[in-house]
Amino acid sequence: MLDPKLFRTQLDEVAKGLSKRGYQLDVERLRALEDTRKVVQVECENLQQERNTRSKNIGKAKAQGQDIAPLLAEVDNLKKALSEAEEKLAAVQTEFNDIVESVPNLLADEVPEGKSEDDNVEVSKWGEPRSFDFEVKDHVDVGAELGGLDFETAGKITGSRFAVMTGSIARMHRALIQFMLNTHTGEHGYSEIYVPYIVNKDSLFGTGQLPKFEEDLFKLRDDRDLYLIPTAEVPVTNVMRDEIVDEAALPVKFACHSPCFRSEAGSYGRDTRGMIRQHQFEKVELVQFVKPDNSAAALEELTGHAELILQQLGLPYRKVILCGGDIGFSSTKTYDLEVWLPSQKTYREISSCSSFGEFQARRMKARFRNAETGKPELLHTVNGSGLAIGRTLVAILENYQQADGSLEIPAVLQPYMNGQTSIAAASK
């Protein structure tokens, strides 16, 4: 959420900034609301003041044993005027808030102009895509040959966009989680954290999934308004909701493995084959809470942490900065890491690292106490995938496939797989 003051004092600048996203702010409506808000609020507060002083006087008079009947008569019509004013004010504020809460974050200067993912700008590239001297299979076929990657059984158990893994593939899937968590906690200074996978509306509002993106979520059929998490970002970031932490405690850095559940509404035709786009997938998420001055550096650092995983796995990737038209609602700047998929001869998203400025913190009331001033200030949040496990598995299956149908296991994963160096093709 943007600072409501910005809508009062710099409305046109805000509108201009948002236009880089292709977002059109209803300037006229906001200006009109603000004008009436001012008048109504002053009126309302004046009436409240009058009620307060009169009530106090009644109290005093009563304490002195005086007759309060005339005082009560005076206050009679005040009550009605006040409740009318309060209702009017509430209506104006509700409409103002509804608009403000649905406005996306302003973008960092360096975010490029653009309308779609085609306009994202490559920042860097790492690794050389391997050249194959045999016909490259996609991960579904590689998995089929190895055995242990089964979409039909998942379809029977549940439906489309789910997978069943068994044997060495299931184990490698788990090994990826362990490897990533150990790296981030052991070498990058993150604390491991375990959180609920079901969250309430306040949490989803805090990170920005609600109120605008409910259709992307799985909602529990229950009268408590609970949802499955679409990413660990939601529970982990909301750890700080309604908190004021000591400045000395910052930065707070969490690494969290969790499953993620996404309805994928509106992506019916896309990535229907394989496990690129699933309703359920695992992810190791990195979340940082930092002082405002440090958030830009923190985004670079965190992105680097995710990149290191790709490098250690020997997976070629590129880093792109998302353009104004493709960047997420809450983000002020986002880098996507895209891994090379030989079967598609292209780079596909495997991590998304974003800086949110104070946007999420304001929604969550997540603050730190400035040691110098003693005053609470909004902290900044930064997060990113480090990495998406399912897609990492896809990338390994494709990039490490062998001519004989076997799979080489990346060296860094071997300790997590009992020293196993390859997975043989299933005997037919």
Added chain:
RNA sequence: GGUGGGGUGGCUGAGUGGUCGAAAGCGGCGGUCUUGAAAACCGUUGAGGGUUUAUCCCCUCCUAGGGUUCAAAUCCCUACCCCACCGCCA
């Protein structure tokens, strides 16, 4: 699932319906003392918003949402959460 007790400021914890935004303690900040520190002592210290050049002043907030009242932290209803005991249970 049953019964009972609670949710108050950064934290702990008082609070007969009427100067209660709220005692006290801890913590924080400033000071005295000290070579320095600790201890002790003195003072200070909630959050959000409105108005204002600024000071002042004003409003809101004691889990949330309703209600009663001239007046609610305090009374009533609902929801959520926490604690204790019982039952069930991974």
